[in-house]
Amino acid sequence: MSDPTPADVERYIAQGLACEQLAVEGDGRHFFATIVSAEFEGLSRIARHQRVYRALGDRMREQIHALSMKTLTPAEYAAAPAASATHHHH
Template identity: 45%
Template structure:
């Protein structure tokens, strides 16, 4: 598994999302995902939305994924 594939899966599963994914060992990754659909959702719900885009890759080909999830407004405030 590689960061680009994960990015594509997240963005395909959350249309309109922008994802940045890093990781260099093939199993541990970190991602920043910006998506309007996160508005009004708690962090756990946001993470579940991202995990759902990766399906059975989580816990298999992707051993660990550290997430930072933000709405566009939250991302712009930084």
């Protein structure tokens, strides 16, 4: 199986999770996803990550360890300083 592109990862997540905002950066080996979903309301950070893993299912079982996530509810996203929305992790 070829390495997924950030666009693939984005599509996988979007298929399994209703996202308000979704951005994935990566080089095929390591990915960083910013995910804003109302489904995260009331969930702990761990539970949010598990919810994303469920959305990804088996498609990324091999690559899942290389995925970093920032999971936010729409309210948390709205409250975050604008700078964090444009901040890039390398």
